Amino acid sequence: MAWTERQHRLLAAMGLRLLSPPAAEGTSPAQLPVAEPAPAPVAPRAVTAADVAVSAAVPAAADRRAPPPPADAPGAGPGSAAAALSALGWPELREAVAACRACGLCERRTQTVFGVGSPQAQWMVVGEAPGEQEDREGEPFVGAAGQLLDRMLAALQLTRAQEPGTPPERQVYIANTLKCRPPGNRNPAPDELAQCEPFLVRQIELLKPRIILAMGRFAVQALLRSDEPIGRLRGRVHRYQGVPLVVTYHPAYLLRNLPEKAKAWDDLCLAAEVFERPPAG
Numbered sequence: 594m595a596w597t598e599r600q601h602r603l604l605a606a607m608g609l610r611l612l613s614p615p616a617a618e619g620t621s622p623a624q625l626p627v628a629e630p631a632p633a634p635v636a637p638r639a640v641t642a643a644d645v646a647v648s649a650a651v652p653a654a655a656d657r658r659a660p661p662p663p664a665d666a667p668g669a670g671p672g673s674a675a676a677a678l679s680a681l682g683w684p685e686l687r688e689a690v691a692a693c694r695a696c697g698l699c700e701r702r703t704q705t706v707f708g709v710g711s712p713q714a715q716w717m718v719v720g721e722a723p724g725e726q727e728d729r730e731g732e733p734f735v736g737a738a739g740q741l742l743d744r745m746l747a748a749l750q751l752t753r754a755q756e757p758g759t760p761p762e763r764q765v766y767i768a769n770t771l772k773c774r775p776p777g778n779r780n781p782a783p784d785e786l787a788q789c790e791p792f793l794v795r796q797i798e799l800l801k802p803r804i805i806l807a808m809g810r811f812a813v814q815a816l817l818r819s820d821e822p823i824g825r826l827r828g829r830v831h832r833y834q835g836v837p838l839v840v841t842y843h844p845a846y847l848l849r850n851l852p853e854k855a856k857a858w859d860d861l862c863l864a865a866e867v868f869e870r871p872p873a874g
């Protein structure tokens with residue numbers, strides 16, 4: 594079977610060389626054009642107590658879908674804060690994030706990083722946490738990883754840009770699991786993720802995407818409640834609140850592990866295929 598034009602664009606965008614023709618739709622990862630052996634994943638740095646300055650109580654695991662109590666909301670307990678957040682629209686939610694001081698990451702942020710893209714977008718990308726450049730610019734996925742993501746999306750004719758005339762099915766909304774940068778780009782701490790997650794939950798509720806791409810371990814943990822490695826979760830379709838969800842590697846990881854790009858390409862093709870499927874029934 595010949596490569597489709599879209600597959601060629603995607604391969605080119607991801608810097609992949611075509612070594613052999615694909616067999617068919619659903620080709621196994623082993624048959625994909627991986628040129629070099631994959632290096633071992635980079636081990637996460639340990640989070641020390643000194644890294645974390647928690648300023649608010651951590652909700653129990655069962656309460657993680659409840660919105661975080663804004664630290665400066667007078668008299669707001671978890672229940673009332675949950676109700677308040679679930680009633681917010683996009684502008685109010687953005688303001689709530691900007692004002693949030695529910696975890697210690699507020700102390701060293703330049704600004705919060707809410708998300709980017711059209712609120713009508715039918716695709717959603719969920720990443721992990723802002724890095725230095727994101728913290729400076731207030732937008733997720735900027736810098737080299739962001740450029741790689743944009744090239745991958747463009748290969749599928751998708752964009753985060755809110756250009757007039759772009760149909761919702763070609764638009765992507767991008768948000769991180771964590772809205773403030775962890776110092777030194779360390780891994781997010783569990784309590785920070787728990788405090789921040791309700792903002793992401795509300796973003797998904799408002800957006801109502803047709804498909805979600807979860808990029809990286811912490812996005813997957815937040816959305817699927819799974820500690821399994823990406824390598825064991827990718828390659829199949831999961832569900833988040835009924836929305837199809839595809840797991841893939843974070844672009845920053847792909848930049849350090851070039852052979853994994855072939856797998857990410859496969860994941861994107863899977864997501865596109867699921868997106869284009871006619872609704873059941």
Ligand code: SF4
Pocket residue numbers: 661690693694695696697698699705771772773785788789
């Ligand atoms: S990381 Fe999230 S929960 Fe913590 S201060 Fe920032 S917005 Fe609030």
